Amino acid sequence: MSRIDDTYIKDLLERLVNRPSPTGYTDEITRMCCDELSELGISYDITRRGAIRAKIEGENSQPARSIIGHIDTIGAQIKRLKENGRMSVAPIGTWSPRFAEGARCTIFTxxxxxxRGTILPLKASGHTFGDEVDxxxxxxxxxxxxVDIRVxxxxDLEAAGFNTxxxxxxxxxxEFLDSGYLVTRHLDDKGGVAAMFAAMKSLKESGARLPVDVxxxxxxTEEVGHGATGVLTQDIASMIAIDNGTVAPGQESREFGVTIAMGDRVSPFDYHLTQKLIRLCKENDIEFQRDLFRYYRSDSASAIESGEDVRTALVTFGIDSSHGWERTHIHSxxxxxxxxxxxxxxxxxxxxDKEDLGDIEGFTEQPMERHKDEKWEGKDESPDRPKKE
Structure with missing residues (x-):
């Protein structure tokens, strides 16, 4: 098993989260990731808008595999300049205004x-508004x-250069604690990106054999729903999205091990690819759990919706308070x-899978045999029970 450098994960994660990248303002995070790929000796291409396609070559080019994470985050845009010298704001991505209240921020003109500035509720002072602040x-x-200038x-805002x-x-x-907990906004999905880089580093340093290109x-643009669009190649037959798994009541995700997602609000994930990931966890003694997400979609959804015929799966690391005050553990x-x-x-x-189209030969199978209920073995058949086979 390849060695994973946890110190590298934490150091890179800190650099990633400290590089602002709300969807639509991602040029600099793209540059940072490309620099890191160059440091690891991994070749890459970037699309017109800045999505990155890196490749570690395997023994064969097809059926190529892909791992995808997103480097954009939630954020906001200025909606309107106000007469009181402040600015109204609209969200980028889906996140609660509860987690925007009191947030320190940077406004890019x-x-x-x-x-520098702060996002505040309209009634922010208890000394003025009393219980109305609650x-x-x-x-x-x-x-x-x-904004933290005199306006x-x-x-005054217009003169300072602010615009809708x-x-x-x-x-x-x-805040990265000695207990192993990592607390920071934008773990979604910079935690996943850090894990991807750690895996690439391990594969390169170990000289691991790859059967096919990865x-x-x-x-x-994942946070606005169309991240994987335009970044896949025709060689790619399968795609595993790396993203956050919500740790909350009613969910099975945890901040330890990996969570294999069985489905999200768009569809079930590919049966065969998902089952393979589960087998790999068992064979390699990787702690894991399964989960199903009702209010969640990832890069896999945008790939399928754009017409890509690829097998998709979702592997997640557990995040408590996703899109809020996020926390995970280095173990995950x-x-x-x-x-x-x-x-x-x-x-x-x-x-x-290396062929786009083909006949039935070599096509996959899913189990269909009935479970044999040993409890009824040798007993008289019940008239309201199907005959045993």
């Missing part, structure tokens, strides 16, 4: 550079950005990196 509805319409009205549409990046405030993909990211390595070095089980 086109011509005047970046400014009863005001949590909504994006009730938030505004207070008193809309004209300016991007707002939320401070990550990372593409490591980094999308830039370590486990994800191990599974990526195990999958990358595993033998191809469906050779037919």
């Amino acid at each position: 086109i011509d005047e550079g970046a400014f 009863t005001q509805e949590a909504s994006w319409q009730n938030l505004e950005v207070r 008193e009205d809309k004209a 549409g300016d991007f707002v990046a939320i401070d990550p405030q990372p 593409y490591f993909l980094f999308s830039i 990211l370590h486990s994800v990196a191990r599974l990526i390595c195990a999958y990358s070095t595993s033998e191809v089980e469906i050779p037919r």
Whole structure:
């Protein structure tokens, strides 16, 4: 089994979360990831808008495999400059205004550079509004950005260079504890990206044998629903998304081990690819659990919806308070990196996948035999029970 460098995971994760990248403002995080790929000696291409397609070559080019994570995060945009010298704000991605209240942030203007600020509720002072600070509805319409320069009205904001549409990046405030817990905003999905890089580092340093080419993909628009669009190649027959698994009541995800997602709000994941990942966890003693997500979609959904005929699966690391004050444990990211390595070095089980189309020969099978209920063996048949086979 390839060695995973946990120190590398944490160091890279800290650098990733501290590089702002709300969807639509991802050029610099793309540059950072490309620099890291060059350091590891891994070749890559980038699309027009900045999605990354890196490749570690295997013994054969097809059926190629891919691992995908996203480097964009939730964030916000300036919606309107207000007469009181503050700015209303709209979300990028889906996240609760409850987690925007009080957030420190950076506002990126086109011509005047970046400014620091805070997202505040309209009624922020208990000394002025009394109990209304507790009863005001949590909504994006009730938030505004207070920028940390002297501005008193809309004209001052305009003179300072602010405009509708300016991007707002939320401070990550990372805290990595000796207990192994990693607490920071934007673990979704920079935790997954750090695990992917750790797996690539391990594969390169160990000189591991890869039966087929493995593409490591980094999308830039997952938080708005179309991340994997346009980044796959025709050689790719399977794609595993690496993303967060929600740790919450009613879910099976945990902050330890890996979670194999069986389905999300779009569809079940590919049966054969998912079952292979489960087998790899068992064979390599990787702690795991299964989960099913009702209010969740990942890069796999955008690939299928765009017409890609690829097998998809989702491997997650557990996040408590996803899209809020996020937390995971290094054990989970370590486990994800191990599974990526195990999958990358595993033998191809469906050779037919190298062809886009073919006849029935070599096509997959799913078990259909009835379970034999030993409890009824040798007993008289019940009239309301199907005859035993």
